[in-house]
Amino acid sequence: MTAKATPSPPASGKSPAPRKGIFHSIYYAFNSIRLTVFLFIILGIVSIIGTIIEQGASPEKYAQEYTEGTIRLFNALGLFDMYHTFWFFTLLLLLLLNLTVCTLERLPKVWRFAKRIKPILEEGDEKKYPIRDDFELPGGAEKVEAAFRKLARLPYWMILLDIAAVVLAIFFTREYNFNFLEFVSFIILPLGYVALLNFRGKLIRTEKDGVVHLFVNQWLISRFGVYITHVSILIIFLGAIAGNLFGFKGYMAVGEGETTNRMYVRQARMIDTLMDALQSVSAKTTEDSHTSRSGEFTTLPFSIRCDDFNVSYYDTGLPKDYTSDLVVIENGKETMRKTIEVNDPLVVGKTYFYQSSYGRSGRPGVVVFKVQAPGGEFRTYRAPVRGTFHVDGTDTDIQIMSFVPDFTITNGQVRQRSEEMINPAIYIMGKKGDHLLFNGWFLPKYPEYSIDTAGYKFEFVDYWGSQYTGLQVAYDPGVEVVWIGCSLLVIGLMISFFHSHQRIWARINGDHVVIAGSAHKNRMAFEKKIEDLVKLLRT
Amino acid sequence: MQLHTLGQNFFNTGGIAYLIATICYVIYLGNRTKTIGNVASGVTLLGVVAITIGLILRWVEAGLSHPPFTNLYEILLFFAWGIALVYLVVEFKYPIKIAGAFIMPIALAAMGIASLSPNKEIEPLVPALQSAWLHFHVACSTVAYAAFIVAFGFSILYLMKDKVRLEVFGLSVAIIGWFSMIITKTSILTEGVFRMQQMVREGGKLYPVYQPGTKIPAQIEIPGIGKFFLITFGIYLLAMLLHIVFLSMKERSISRYALWSLIVSFGVQSIALLLFLLKIKEIPEVSLQSNPYETTMFFISWGATLIYLIMHFTYRPLLEALPDKKLLDKLSYKTIMVAFPLMTLVIITGAIWANYAWGTYWSWDPKETWSLITWLVYALYLHARITIGWHGRRTAYISIVGFAVVVFTFLGVNIVLSGLHSYAGG
Incomplete structure (x- = not known):
């Protein structure tokens, strides 16, 4: 950290000297911004490779494009399904560890710094701060206090902006089916932002030996924005891991008029796969295990009936809508009915059924x-x-x-x-x-x-009965966690980029006023703000 | 239909305004009279307003059902609108009028490529695109990409002000030009003919034609222009070598030859492109979309050469007129700081949309992956700058890499790699 880019909080009190030992040397190896830069570059390059070599294509396609030797090499490296390989996973894990250690190392320092902020500007303290001014002002205390109170107030346009955001959010959620996702992104996000705004800081007034001290501590939260961002990335990864462990993806084909609970498993729950692996290691084969494997069929606890499937077309011949009239049948009873289309799935519990394909079932219609x-x-x-x-x-x-x-x-x-x-x-x-x-x-x-x-x-x-509807089935218990992470990510970035922690002190001793200030970012704007304040007070 | 024509008129007005503004900015670069500068900004504003009205009219024409950003034509218009708007905001806040001469040509180029687009009609949305999230996704992405490109403009100016040798830029331009020729298949290099994919129009859409019974694309020779491209390629190669020789030997006379080689290649390339456009209008079997990747690269290399030549001939006055290099550095940083949260929103809204449409929020589709790569590059920029404390040249280079990645994410992915994003087809 250099003082030029961001003044790190003044480090006082020695940080504990790193103890020797393998654990600690590994831990401190991860406390490195250079490692972060290195990982960003490596992940970038590796991702590019994954877009150049087509992922998950058929063996015939690869045979057309590459020679046999290349295919063998790429297969060994996992380059045909790169994003799911062990080594790619390891790279992500390293980045997460790096991020966690950096956060753990830096957050307490910022926290201690925040705790140490004093509301009193002692005689001579002003010299520590880059922006300062002193002048004579008859009846100073009241005037300065009034001006400071104005500084600490929530600006009206911010409130209006947030009301507008909420109104817009309500409009959109009404217009496009209210659900959790919209709720998080449009209600929680703006409201959370308003709540954070209240951290703008109160005016603290102290009197000591007849000297009045005023202090406004604004946007302290801005120093924490970067950690909110980092934690939100951890949350997103947690959600993704949960989704992979406990969620599954599948496919169902339901003919018009047919009822079925058979689902082809595209991607089994990873926990099942792991359990399978464990069981095969311990060589115990249990017949009644309910695990399903990728590439096999399994049954759902309820059935889906397709009453009708339709495609409508624009005049140009382009498809306009694919719709399926679906009915959910549990224990022989109809429990739900919905006409789904692309972008508007059927939700049963937490299992989603998406319109994904269609075709001829071969039966006469x-x-x-x-x-x-x-x-x-x-x-x-x-x-x-x-x-x-x-x-x-x-x-x-x-x-x-x-x-x-x-x-x-x-x-x-x-x-x-x-x-x-x-x-x-x-x-x-x-x-x-x-x-x-x-x-x-x-x-x-x-x-x-x-x-x-x-x-x-x-x-x-x-022409009814001759088509089937293809449904993508997804169960992902982690998806909400991912959205919460995303929401936090945006909030974290906004507060760390668009605001800066600003502190303004005033010491009023009779008619003599001393003002000092410090901002951790965007100092030019802050300087202007203090100049305007002083100008206003002097006239 | 009348509304459509009216909208088109506004887009044309916007395009002409951008052209005039670009010319004014370039003149301003040379003489820096206040009036010309104000005219440039005023005309840019006019252009932005005209395009805004055009886009609104288009939205109304589509029956308010979806905002006008669904096909490449609309996206490019919106993009040209975004670049000028972001730039105007920066110009309003900081004394940086000089940058207009570097940023407006990019906006103008976007308008130009848009106007070449054969499908200007409002296309109905295919089912996958019928989502409210699409609107947020596209709106955020356009503004974010536009801001990244403005930041790139500032980074280039920073490097100039920081007295990076002009010849370094010249070398880059020569490499871009040479590369754009390399990718046009080998037919130019080996036979001196330029062939394009044959297309057929059916039901308002273009489809590639294959040789009967095979999957080998049917190609049509575009007569007369192959030689021009071959000559351009040769001169770019020469320019590249001359620049390298100059940069290693620092002999003044070589620098002059290097410059002349770029001037000549620019001239030949202009003729080649003009002929190319005329021929394409003549031959019904091919269109600009036949070989979109090559076509785009031609225009990019041509534009880059043009900007370099402007830079070269206005070097001294430009250097004087440029604001303090610290300001340029800061502007680039600030623009990226605004664009980065937007880029994050782009990825998030895209993920939400994907989750609605395909039941999975992340599938490592090439477009997704490239947007993540863009995000990584700028995350790297921010970490390098804020945490390590890099600034100046080093961050300017990251910003340039970022620009290249943005351009590829925006256009290249759709053209080169196959994926789920469909707009480049139209």
């Missing part, structure tokens, strides 16, 4: 129609392809001959352009007894190109 007979009302009918349904209140039967999800005509031939429901087309045949009413393609998106349906009106609803 059912065409869902709304049909209106001449003079009648719209009614919903369902029929499979090649199936027939009877229109209620008439003697008409309609048969569905064919269904194409994405209809196109090339060279006079009807073709299916894609599997997506972009331009669905249904070949329908209407019969009144033996008399053919209509026969041809019905295009819901292009009614003008559809066949004439003899007064019957059709509305296409869905």
Whole structure:
């Protein structure tokens, strides 16, 4: 630490001499800012390598890109799944240790310094401080006290700003589903900031031997901002570790109309993996262990039913929304129902179900129609392809001959352009007894190109039952901890960068006023502040 | 559609204002008349206001459903807006008008690249982008990156004021130029022809074309410009060598040749780029997005050379006009201090969004990783500065490394590495 960049608190009282011993030498090795710089650089370089070599790609892809020898080398170094290797983990651990030791070493010093701050400016003490002034002021005590009181007050614009932040927070949380996350980021964060603002410091007035001492101690918290930041990083890592140990990630495919509790485990709970490893070491295989392994199927304590899956499209053909109507079934009873979409998951307890993919299940679907007979009302009918349904209140039967999800005509031939429901087309045949009413393609998106349906009106609803919805399942007990850490991180950075610890003393002996001040950062602005104060007092 | 045209007009106005402001700042660099300086700031402000109105109109046009930062075009506009705004704030607080000549060209370049973008329509949001967090994420990232770039400008000025030899900058520019040519595949170097990826437009989007039945990209030769690029490459190589020779021998005459080599390569490159743009308009099968990485590098190297030449020819007056080097150092530090918490917010809001969309807040996706690398570089800067007490040249060099990383995170990752972030496609 150099005095130039940040004046470290004056170190008085000897710090205990480092004792010899292996533990202590290791401990002090971690108390090094140069180690931090080194680790930042190494982590940076290593991370870059991880973005250049594609992570977790298929062996075929690697075989295309690299020679066999390179692949063997990279595999040995774990470069294909670098961020989960032992050595990467070790680097992170070193950084954490470094951060912890540095904090443990420095925080008590700052703490002691804060405790030693005196509210009294003794005769001659002012010489210790970079900014000082003295002048004669008749009736000084009251005037100086009034000015100091103003200094110590919370500025109104700050209060207004915080009210605005909270109002905005409420607006956003109402607009976009209130939940814990928003709560932390938008309510706790601004409110916490307001609370910290109150550390701005009170005016302390002491009278000693007829001399009045005034002292404003502002933003002492700013000296602790860096430790709040460091602790918040530790909290984030704790949350991440908890998430990895006790959380899991999985995948479920649920067909339309199907109910299932089977989940493919993508990433098992690390604690299970560890237990597995322990058990295999002790060679005890217990049959009833409930551990699940990555790459295997497991069952959830509840079932998910998918009532419907839909994709909607913009006019340009880009997808607009993927939605799944999900129902949670516990002990045979429906307990929850939600239409999920990307960015809006289903939450059961602490397990989240995210819309992640979809596809054809291979089962035949059912065409869902709304049909209106001449003079009648719209009614919903369902029929499979090649199936027939009877229109209620008439003697008409309609048969569905064919269904194409994405209809196109090339060279006079009807073709299916894609599997997506972009331009669905249904070949329908209407019969009144033996008399053919209509026969041809019905295009819901292009009614003008559809066949004439003899007064019957059709509305296409869905081609139901042929798709499945792919759900990403995640259980992460650490995620809230991570958010709290993030919130603290931002607060810590703000108070350490945007504020400086400022101390202003005044000693008033009759008409003689001595003012001294010190700021641990941004001294130019502070100097100006004191100059303005003195100018104001003198006029 | 009328609203759209109106918005476009405001963006054009903003672009022209940036151009005029850049010219004024460069003139100001030379003669330092107060009027020109005020005109420069005034026009910049005008440009910022025009772009602000344009962005608001675009937002209204999108039906207020999402703020206008979803595709590359919008992001670049927003970015150009952010750089000028951050710079104006600094200029308002500190006597540092000279820096405008170095920072405004970057904003202008962003506007320029934006105006070349073929997809200017408002695109509807694909499902993954339909999140409130996206808005915070993008807003924070643009301002943070803009601030980092302004800090970079101050660092360069610091190095100049600290009398780092101009030729060091010249060498860097030559290396950038040489590198930009190296990455254009070998066809330029071996055959003297420049080929581009063939694209096909379908449903408003561009798709690359492959040779039938293979995964080998189909390429189209752009006639006439390969030679120009080859010559530029040669001269950059020469410039690089001359600079190295000069820096090791310190012979004055060599310095003159080194400068001339950069002037000539700038001239040839300007012609090459002009032809390149004209040819691309002519040939429907290719677009600027065919080879976005190379295209971007061409423009960056061209711009860097231009700025270096301006620097060179205004060196003496510039050196006199530059404020105290301590102030420059401090400004760079202060800007980074503002940008760093914002960068932290960028990563956090991105993580929250990812957690909503994919069920995991961190997946070591290249974009995520690169934003973390950016964060690490600036964390290093702050620790070096605050705790170790480094300042001046050493921190200025970290700030320059930071700039390179920011540019790569912002544009390079999407272009070079595959990932989940989608905006570079549009």
